[in-house]
Amino acid sequence: MIDKKKDEFYMARCIQIATNGLGNTYPNPFVGSVIVHNDKIIGEGYTSEYGGPHAEVNAVNSVKNKALLAESTIYVTLEPCAHYGKTPPCCDLIISKKIKRVVIGTIDPFAKVNGEGIKRLKDNHVNVTLGILEKECLELNKRFFTFHQKKRPYIILKWAETENGFFAPKEKKQVWISNDYSKQLVHLWRTEEQGILVGKNTVLFDNPQLNARLISGNSPIRLIIDKNLEINSTFHIYDNQQQTIVFNQLKTDKNQNTKFIQIDFSQNILPQILEHLHQENIQSIIVEGGVNTLNQFIYNQLWDEARIIKSSIRWKDGIESPKIKGKLVQELQLKSDRIQIIRNYE
Numbered sequence: 294m295i296d297k298k299k300d301e302f303y304m305a306r307c308i309q310i311a312t313n314g315l316g317n318t319y320p321n322p323f324v325g326s327v328i329v330h331n332d333k334i335i336g337e338g339y340t341s342e343y344g345g346p347h348a349e350v351n352a353v354n355s356v357k358n359k360a361l362l363a364e365s366t367i368y369v370t371l372e373p374c375a376h377y378g379k380t381p382p383c384c385d386l387i388i389s390k391k392i393k394r395v396v397i398g399t400i401d402p403f404a405k406v407n408g409e410g411i412k413r414l415k416d417n418h419v420n421v422t423l424g425i426l427e428k429e430c431l432e433l434n435k436r437f438f439t440f441h442q443k444k445r446p447y448i449i450l451k452w453a454e455t456e457n458g459f460f461a462p463k464e465k466k467q468v469w470i471s472n473d474y475s476k477q478l479v480h481l482w483r484t485e486e487q488g489i490l491v492g493k494n495t496v497l498f499d500n501p502q503l504n505a506r507l508i509s510g511n512s513p514i515r516l517i518i519d520k521n522l523e524i525n526s527t528f529h530i531y532d533n534q535q536q537t538i539v540f541n542q543l544k545t546d547k548n549q550n551t552k553f554i555q556i557d558f559s560q561n562i563l564p565q566i567l568e569h570l571h572q573e574n575i576q577s578i579i580v581e582g583g584v585n586t587l588n589q590f591i592y593n594q595l596w597d598e599a600r601i602i603k604s605s606i607r608w609k610d611g612i613e614s615p616k617i618k619g620k621l622v623q624e625l626q627l628k629s630d631r632i633q634i635i636r637n638y639e
Contacts, residue, residue: 484510
């Protein structure tokens, strides 16, 4: 008899350990797996960096007594793969180890899997339970699911504003609104997303590095909108320290670590950019541009999440922050800053 509460307990552990792979597994999803024998966890694993073993493989490899596998249940947040990619199918491993029961959080929407893993397991007389903590497993890989279902990256808008809603001073001078703790948090966020997008004016005014130097982790791919290629080679975005894509109307070219992609600025550029990012297999972006860039995403309803850092600072006037409508799903205090996470459910 299936004990749903017990299954949920072990799936919750899968979700917990899966997050160790966040930001390191692109373009693969990050997955967690737990192997249980007689109500005792005997193996755990999460997805390695791209090209490395998947969660199920790492979980199986962590089991000391492999003879126990035939009497065990394997839990996994996402349907085991049924195709050859950088690694062999995880389904074949489960079948070869004679594991008789597999508990899965949710189906994999990737075209080469999408139910095929479950079918292969059942065809080989494996007992499959599907949909345990499905909502939480979908949330875990919201980037992966958005990418495959909507054919675009998961889009996070991020900005800081004063307590009374100003984004930047009217006069052109650089002023930090958020505190040092929030700056470090933003760099952590950068390690978790595959790309970071800004417009030309942000680069010309701030000369940002757009990396994750304040914390250990991968720096995102820099995505720059520069219609007439006005940013010259002295700016940080051209230092070749990380992959950079510049969307412009003049040329398609590649120079060392920088790729130029020509798009049509006489039309709405955002669908064009997102289509290219989908082609480049970029599954998530964080938009850190100016008000104009952020408002374009908001106006076009091309965003999934907004992360707003609200400072305790007050200004008499300034450039107003973007206005956004969505559901507040999380709020936390970071010293003098309040962080709001808003989701777009439209």
